[in-house]
Amino acid sequence: MILAALAGVPALVYGVAALTLSGQVPPGTSVGGVHLGGLSPAGARARLEKAFEQRASRPLAIRADDTTITMTPAELGLAFDARATVALAMDGATTPAGVARSLFGTRALAPHVAVDGTRMAGRLSGLARRVDTKPRQGSVLYRGTEPQTVVPRPGRALDRAGAARAIRAAYLSGSEPIVVPLRPVAPAVSADQVRRTAATVARTAVAAPLTLTAGPKRAVLSRSRLAAHLRWLPDGKGGLRPVFDSADLAADLQNQLIAAGRRPKDASFAIVKGRPQVIAGRPGAGIDPGALGEAVSAALAGGSRTAEVPVTRTQPRLTTQAAGTLGVRERVGSFTTRHPCCAPRVTNIHRIADIVDGHLVEPGETFSLNGVVGRRDRARGFVEAPMILNGRFVDDVGGGVSQFATTMFNAVFFGGFEDVQHTPHQFYISRYPAGRESTVSYPEPDFRWRNDSPYGVLITTSYTGTSITVEFWSTKRFDIDAESSPRYNVKSFPTTTDSGPDCIPMTGVEGFAIDVWRTFEKDGKVVRKQRFHTVYDPEPRLTCT
Incomplete structure (x- = not known):
């Protein structure tokens, strides 16, 4: 009987302790430094929510190498779960081991963090786009016919799983910035292999x-x-x-x-x-x-x-079917400029007109006169003629083709298409409309315009001994009117002399500024107006002695 009584003492002690501890957080229990021992579950949750309120909602600074971003826990899919934390603290409290720990020891727990994995993955994908670098792959190219190596270089990538673990672990700790890991990404070919291939x-x-x-x-x-x-x-x-x-x-x-x-x-x-x-x-x-x-x-x-x-x-x-859907059905822009007969420049004007004739500009395409025609040279029938260079007339192969550029500029102007690049002449030339003309040379300045319509534009050209005409065929979108200001800031021309076999006389023309407005009308209503501002330098009167 004595032995039986002695054997029942531990059971009695355990039963009394378990009954006493049931329904409360075991003594000696803390979460993140917050003591919860002896509190009811509701009391423990309230204490935790108050203690972690600020830490749980403050923005987090996350650093990957030299890139730092700041996001809220909600954006990262993080939340402090007080209910789950209290449940974890009370788990096993009435077991023999739990009773013994409550009577004779302490228990420190980490707060339970709820994670929305989808939201976290999305935010880490955004960070990865900022910090990931692809490896530079090794290759061999040529300078002339000599092989040249491009040495490979490793890249880097965000370790997304490691970053998620680091962010979750540091979420409520207060230590910032949260440093997330990067891993190297090796190139596909070694530097030695690149060198062997080149050799x-x-x-x-x-x-x-x-x-x-x-x-x-x-x-x-x-x-x-x-x-x-x-x-x-x-x-x-x-x-x-x-x-x-x-x-x-x-x-x-x-x-x-x-x-x-x-x-x-x-x-x-x-x-x-x-x-x-x-x-x-x-x-x-x-x-x-x-x-x-x-x-x-x-x-x-x-x-x-x-x-x-x-x-x-x-x-x-260009298939027959596709050509039929381009809307090339009527003349939408046309312009003619005139010139004296029989000068060498007329040969160049006719030659460039022949090259451009029949060219089709598709919707959205930018037409480049230099890109279509290329360098003007004798092999393709161009000859020497005067052009303006550094304020003087000089002879050059292809001289005079600016008359074609000016004619096309006006076809663009009245066709209602987008002017991309045009450069007026340095001096005013009386055969061109003031403020509505363009020079061109190779490779610069170029004359470029964009077909900003949903239709194709067919360019046709024609000429006589004294004129050049450019016509655009498409679907008409606008009625175009041109209006010019009076000439202003007029400057008189200087008089000078020069000598030598390359001297070309210049007549002398006043310099001035002028504004031209292009008005777009549709169904009788003004859609928009565009201003072109041009300044001409005085052309000197040069006498060759």
Whole structure:
């Protein structure tokens, strides 16, 4: 009986203690330094909510290397869960181990943090976009025909899982900024592999010309032309592979490898009885730039100096159907300027008009006169004629084509299209409308305008011995009126003399400023007005002695 009584003492003590501790937070329990022992669950929650109120809602500074952002816990999907924290503190309180800990020890717990994983992931994705850097992949390109290496460099990426853990752990601790981890991202190819490629196969690839074949036809890519379009890029297996970009070469090579009668023909336009008509195009045998690039790349990878180019049935760049939907149906802008007969500059005006005649400007496209015509040279029929350079007239091949630029500028003006770049002459030239003219040279200044309409614009040109005309054909959008101010800030011209075989006399013209307004009208209402401000320098009166 004595032994039985002694054995029942621990059970009695446990039972009394468990009964006493039930329904309250065990003594010696704290959460983040906040003591909760002996409190009811409701009291403990209230104390925690008050203690963590400010810490739980304050913005958090998060730093990834040299980038720091600040976000609220709500934006990060973080919230302090007092109910779950109290439940954790009371869990197991009435077990023998829990009773013993309450009687003889203490318990320090971390506050329970609720995390909205979707919201956290979204915010970390935004941070990653700011701090992630892709590795610079190693490659080999060419300077002339000499291989040049691009040494690879590692990148970095936000460790999103590690960042989420770091933010959650530091949320209620008060320590800031919260430093989140980054991990290195290795490039696909090592620097040693890039150097080996440059010294071996990249050098061999351009050591001799490459012959392209398409049936009986042949075309040769010179070493320099080959190198200009060739790169060695990562192949996904730790090495480099040749990649030939043939986008700029396909049209020229197609003309060499396929007879003219077999090639596709673009749809075009003709003016018949004062109205544009579509001239049907046709498909034909063509060379796909992608297939051409792959054929050349495969030949170089295999060490061959010959590549068979696939020929496919190809649609024209402008199909008959597409041409019919462009809205090229009426004349929307036209202008004519006049000039004396028979001077060398007239040859240049006619030559540039022939090059531009029939050019189609698609919706949204910017037309560049220099881009379409290119450098004026004798090989294409241009001759020497006077032009203005550094305030004097000088002879140059292609001189005088500014008359064409001025004529086109006025067609743009009255057609209602967007002026992108025009440069008035330094001196006023009486055959042009003051304030509505443009000079041009190569490569600058250029004359550029944008087809800001939803329709195509067909350019046609015509000329006589004493005039040049530019016409635009499209769908009319506006009625255009021009209004000019009187000339103001008028300046008299100086008088000077010069000598030498290159001296070209100048008549002398006053300088002045002028404003021109372009008024856009639609259905009889003014839509908008545009001002063009032009200042002309005085042209000196130069006598050649």
